[in-house]
Amino acid sequence: MELRNLKALVEVARQGGFTAAARVLFLSQPTVSKAVRQLEEELGEELFTRLGDGVRLTEAGKLVLARAEAMLAEGEHMLAELAELQGLYTGRLRLGLPLFGSARLFAPLFADFRSRYPGVEIELLEQGSVRLEEAILAGQVELAVSLLPVSDAFEWQPVRDDPLVALLWADHPLHRRTVVHLTDLAASPFILFEHGFALNARIESACRERGFSPRVSARSSQMDFIVSLVAAGLGVALLPHIMVEGRPLGPVRAVLLDEPDLRWRAALVWRRGTRLSPPARAWLALTREAFETTG
Numbered sequence: 001m002e003l004r005n006l007k008a009l010v011e012v013a014r015q016g017g018f019t020a021a022a023r024v025l026f027l028s029q030p031t032v033s034k035a036v037r038q039l040e041e042e043l044g045e046e047l048f049t050r051l052g053d054g055v056r057l058t059e060a061g062k063l064v065l066a067r068a069e070a071m072l073a074e075g076e077h078m079l080a081e082l083a084e085l086q087g088l089y090t091g092r093l094r095l096g097l098p099l100f101g102s103a104r105l106f107a108p109l110f111a112d113f114r115s116r117y118p119g120v121e122i123e124l125l126e127q128g129s130v131r132l133e134e135a136i137l138a139g140q141v142e143l144a145v146s147l148l149p150v151s152d153a154f155e156w157q158p159v160r161d162d163p164l165v166a167l168l169w170a171d172h173p174l175h176r177r178t179v180v181h182l183t184d185l186a187a188s189p190f191i192l193f194e195h196g197f198a199l200n201a202r203i204e205s206a207c208r209e210r211g212f213s214p215r216v217s218a219r220s221s222q223m224d225f226i227v228s229l230v231a232a233g234l235g236v237a238l239l240p241h242i243m244v245e246g247r248p249l250g251p252v253r254a255v256l257l258d259e260p261d262l263r264w265r266a267a268l269v270w271r272r273g274t275r276l277s278p279p280a281r282a283w284l285a286l287t288r289e290a291f292e293t294t295g
Contacts, residue, residue, distance in 0.1 A: 001039070001042060002035075002038075003071075003072065003075060004035060005035040005036070005038055005039040005042075006039070006068040006071060006072055007025065007035075007072065008021065008025065008027075008032045008035035008036050008039075009035075009036055009039055009047060009061075009064065009065060009068050010065065010068050010069055010072065011024050011025055011032075012032065012036060012048065012055060013048075013055075013057055013061070013065050016054045016055065017053075017054040017055055018032050018033050018036070018055070036048065039064075043060070043064065045058070045060040045061075045064070046058050046060065046061075047060060047061035047064055047065075048061055066138055066139065069138060069139035069140060070139040072139075073094070073139045073142070073277075076091060076092055076277065077091075077275070077276075077277040077278075079091065080092075080277045080278045080279060081277070081278055083119075083278075084278045089117045089119050089120060089278065089279075089282070090119040090120060091119075091120055091121070091277055091278060091279045092120065092121045092122075092123055092277075092279060093113075093120055093121070093122045093123065093142075093143075093277075093279040093280060093282075093283055094123045094125075094140070094141045094142050094143075094280075095122065095123070095124055095125070095141060095142070095143050095144065095280075095283065096124075096125045096126075096127065096132035096135050096136065096140075096141040096143065096144030096145065097124055097125070097126050097132075097144070097145055098126070098127075098128065098129060098132070098145050098197075098266075099126055099127070099128065099221050100223060100239070100240070100243050101160075101240060101242050101243055101264075101266070102126070102145070104242055104243075104245075105145075105159065105160060105242070105266075106287075109286060109287060109290055110122065112286060112290075113282070113283060113286055116282070116286070117279065117282055120279045120282075123141075125140060125141050125144075127196060128193065128194065128195075128196035128197035128198065128221070129144075129145070129146040129147050129196075129197060129198035129199070130195075130196045130197065130198055131196045132144035132145065132146055133146055133150070133151075133153075133154070133269065136154070136269065136270060136271050137153065137271060142270055142271075142274070142276055142277060142280040143268050143269070143270050143276070143280050143283060143284070144268070144269055144270075145159060145266055145267070145268060145269075146198060146266070146267060146269045147198040147199060147202065147264065147265060147266060147267075148265040148266075148267050150267070150269050152272065153271065153272055154269040154270065154271060154272055155269065155270055155271075155272050156267040156268065156269040156270075157267060157268045157269075157284055157287070157288060158265070158266075158267050158291070159266040159267050159268055159287065159291055160242065160264070160265075160266045160291065161263060161264070161265050161266075162240040162241045162242050162263060162264040162265075162266075163240075163241050163256060163257060163258075163263055163264075164238045164239065164240060164241070164257040164259070164262060164263065164264060165238070165239055165240075165241050165244055165254040165255060165256055165257060166180050166185060166236050166237070166238055166254070166255045166256075166257050167226070167227065167230045167236060167237040167238075167239060167244070167249070167252050167253070167254055168230070168236055168252065168253050168255055169230050169231055169232070169233045169236075169251065169252060170231070170251040170252070170253075171233070172188070172233075172236070172253075174255065175253050175255075177255050178255065178256065179255065179256045179257075179258045180255050180256070180257060180258070181257070181258055181259065182206055182207060182210055182257065182259050182262065183210050183211075183212070185236055186207075186210075186211075186212040188215075188235065188236045189215050189216070189217035189234065189235035189236070190203075190214040190215060190216050190217065190235050190236060190237070190238075191216075191217060191218045191219070191220065191226055191229050191230060191234060191235040191236065191237040192204075192214070192216050192218075192219050192237075193219060193220070193221060194219050194220065194221040195219070197221070199238075199240075199264065202262060203238055203262065206259065206261065206262040216235075217229075217234050217235040218234055218235060223239075223243060226239070227249055227250070227252055230252050231250055231251055231252050238257060238262075239254075240264035240266075241254075241256075241264075242264070268283075268284060268287060
């Protein structure tokens, strides 16, 4: 089983077609098609259903894709470790970051990481925590930021423990408060994140524990849009303090949510029992140094 055929399979699945995959791989479309066909013949299974406007993985294809991504990742780890033995630091840092909070938390660290390890390529995946955990298990990334607690499938290193704030529109009855409790907001509609954000489940669970279910008026993954929806009076939003700290909010007021069991506890997570690549271990060491200093 040749790695180049596995690479072709992975890219066709990611790009949704042979032509797009060929552009990414800098190969001709017939070459990519031949590589996938050779893999299918070797395995005795159809891996894609060919459609008029692209392809769709078969059940066998989904299984092979997961294994192929893991095999390719292990190959990269091996090459990086060999380079490390030779005194070189190369390879890829495959990192998953949340859509919110990453710029403030990690942007300064990327410059530091680049200066220390200029030979390492950084590949980022930006999604909600639920999707990022799935990406780790699928071998698409090695490390990702998620919210604690996480399942036993993962090991973790703490990043930040932040209180939540409630964003309230200008004439909301609690607008003048400095602190609110979750039950104070029970009568207000809520603006939650898109599906795939772990904080949604934390908020909904905390509401149920207090005897009510949040009435959801809208969902979004865009910070500016969430603030605009709150300003228009469509609902209240609960966000980590780091996301609004120093940010102009216009008529919207950020009020501290006093709920010790409902906080934004972010951590770097990785698959339990996995030997991380040298770039991933270097990133963990750098972030541990940075967040222990600031925390």
